[in-house]
Amino acid sequence: xxxxxxxxxxxxxxxxxxxxxxxxxxxxxxxxxxxxxxxxxxxxxxxxxxxxxxxxxxxxxxxxxxxxxxxxxxxxxxxxxxxxxxxxxxxxxxxxxxxxxxxxxxxxxxxxxxxxxxxxxxxxxxxxxxxxxxxxxxxxxxxxxxxxxxxxxxxxxxxxxxxxxxxxxxxxxxxx
Amino acid sequence: xxxxxxxxxxxxxxxxxxxxxxxxxxxxxxxxxxxxxxxxxxxxxxxxxxxxxxxxxxxxxxxxxxxxxxxxxxxxxxxxxxxxxxxxxxxxxxxxxxxxxxxxxxxxxxxxxxxxxxxxxxxxxxxxxxxxxxxxxxxxxxxxxxxxxxxxxxxxxxx
Numbered sequence: 406x407x408x409x410x411x412x413x414x415x416x417x418x419x420x421x422x423x424x425x426x427x428x429x430x431x432x433x434x435x436x437x438x439x440x441x442x443x444x445x446x447x448x449x450x451x452x453x454x455x456x457x458x459x460x461x462x463x464x465x466x467x468x469x470x471x472x473x474x475x476x477x478x479x480x481x482x483x484x485x486x487x488x489x490x491x492x493x494x495x496x497x498x499x500x501x502x503x504x505x506x507x508x509x510x511x512x513x514x515x516x517x518x519x520x521x522x523x524x525x526x527x528x529x530x531x532x533x534x535x536x537x538x539x540x541x542x543x544x545x546x547x548x549x550x551x552x553x554x555x556x557x558x559x560x561x562x563x564x565x566x567x568x569x570x571x572x573x574x575x576x577x578x579x580x581x
Numbered sequence: 582x583x584x585x586x587x588x589x590x591x592x593x594x595x596x597x598x599x600x601x602x603x604x605x606x607x608x609x610x611x612x613x614x615x616x617x618x619x620x621x622x623x624x625x626x627x628x629x630x631x632x633x634x635x636x637x638x639x640x641x642x643x644x645x646x647x648x649x650x651x652x653x654x655x656x657x658x659x660x661x662x663x664x665x666x667x668x669x670x671x672x673x674x675x676x677x678x679x680x681x682x683x684x685x686x687x688x689x690x691x692x693x694x695x696x697x698x699x700x701x702x703x704x705x706x707x708x709x710x711x712x713x714x715x716x717x718x719x720x721x722x723x724x725x726x727x728x729x730x731x732x733x734x735x736x737x738x739x740x
Contacts, residue, residue, distance in 0.1 A: 439634060440633070442632075443629055445673075447629055450625060457592075458614040459596060460591070461614055462615070463610040467606065499705075500668075504712045504713075508712060534699075537672075546691070550696070553732050558700075561721075579620055
């Protein structure tokens with residue numbers, strides 16, 4: 406890796422920081438508005454993502470591949486599906502927070518189907534989110550949406566497994 | 582904020598139990614978690630930057646204007662596209678959805694908007710590609726887009 410490649414990921418962060426500092430010093434309103442929504446999302450992220458990774462790290466050292474594979478691997482059947490759905494329900498945050506978990510599930514021998522069912526359940530069945538949804542949109546809407554969504558993302562899981570079988574599917578570890 | 586508190590207390594309790602059981606393993610686990618967090622922080626920051634820029638360009642008032650009462654099929658289509666491209670945090674998206682309902686938007690439009698927001702992410706696609714590879718990431722997003730449309734249509738019919 407050359408020096409330039411090493412610093413490219415930071416380029417946007419740096420430009421953004423300059424833009425925001427500039428906006429505040431010259432009283433550029435759009436910049437201030439953008440900063441406010443950035444700060445809000447940043448606080449939302451920073452208050453749970455580090456702790457998510459603590460849990461992922463500990464999960465990684467405590468649970469050997471064989472133990473997890475038995476429960477959510479190729480031969481896990483309906484119990485495996487239920488297990489990844491329940492796992493997803495107890496999480497929070499936007500979908501990109503689920504990708505590192507998908508990597509760990511893959512590493513621990515999860516079936517392809519269960520990885521995608523996990524992502525589906527993560528995006529639409531998280532308990533904290535359901536709470537907010539009921540509050541804003543009502544129980545009827547939330548229930549209807551959940552009941553319609555559930556069989557659909559299980560189907561997506563089966564489809565992905567069928568499609569990716571024998572295709573060397575992998576969930577990579579992202580390193581910067 | 583409550584979610585964060587739950588996350589923090591759960592992870593601290595798990596760490597303590599783990600530490601009490603096996604000191605070395607716990608340190609190794611925490612190091613692994615920290616390393617993964619360090620790797621992900623810059624890609625995550627980039628997403629947040631993009632999200633805040635997009636939110637400025639497509640402000641909630643504009644979304645409400647185009648998805649409100651009588652927006653019909655066009656509203657449904659706009660909801661699907663805006664929901665797919667942007668990533669609006671829950672604490673902003675749900676109030677938008679609630680005010681849309683109050684202003685007469687259809688449940689189907691709201692369902693497709695919320696579902697694409699949650700399941701399809703064009704903004705996060707570059708990051709998703711790093712995890713799953715280009716083909717799989719694009720396929721997952723396309724499939725989930727179709728799923729979201731189906732959910733929107735079914736909700737529109739039954740509610």
